[in-house]
Amino acid sequence: MLFHVEMEVRIPHDLPTERADTLKQAERVRAMELQGTGAWRHLWRVAGRYANVSIFDVSGAQELHDILSSLPLFPFMEIRVAPLCRHPSSIHDDDR
Numbered sequence: 001m002l003f004h005v006e007m008e009v010r011i012p013h014d015l016p017t018e019r020a021d022t023l024k025q026a027e028r029v030r031a032m033e034l035q036g037t038g039a040w041r042h043l044w045r046v047a048g049r050y051a052n053v054s055i056f057d058v059s060g061a062q063e064l065h066d067i068l069s070s071l072p073l074f075p076f077m078e079i080r081v082a083p084l085c086r087h088p089s090s091i092h093d094d095d096r
């Protein structure tokens with residue numbers, strides 16, 4: 001099942017830089033792992049914002065929640081999720 005996910009990162013200004021950098025590095029490693037498994041199918045930076053737009057391909061809402069809530073930056077992210085289904089006019093075979 002596909003989900004459109006938008007993540008906005010809001011790291012508090014009083015979080016020590018070292019801690020923030022460690023979390024960002026851990027997030028990067030985890031994001032790359034999840035892309036490798038196919039669960040995190042697409043990842044784009046939103047221009048001009050510390051935000052991304054992503055497509056997740058997971059079994060359902062519970063798996064998506066488990067993945068998102070275990071991300072290192074999860075405590076500092078505002079996340080919006082939209083479930084996706086196939087568009088009848090899509091010409092792409094992998095839109096499901």
Ligand SMILES: O=C(O)C[C@H]1C=CC(=O)O1
Pocket residue numbers: 007009027028029031050051052073
């Ligand atoms: O930078 C972000 O958008 C937040 C997060 C998502 C992937 C990653 O590496 O960090």
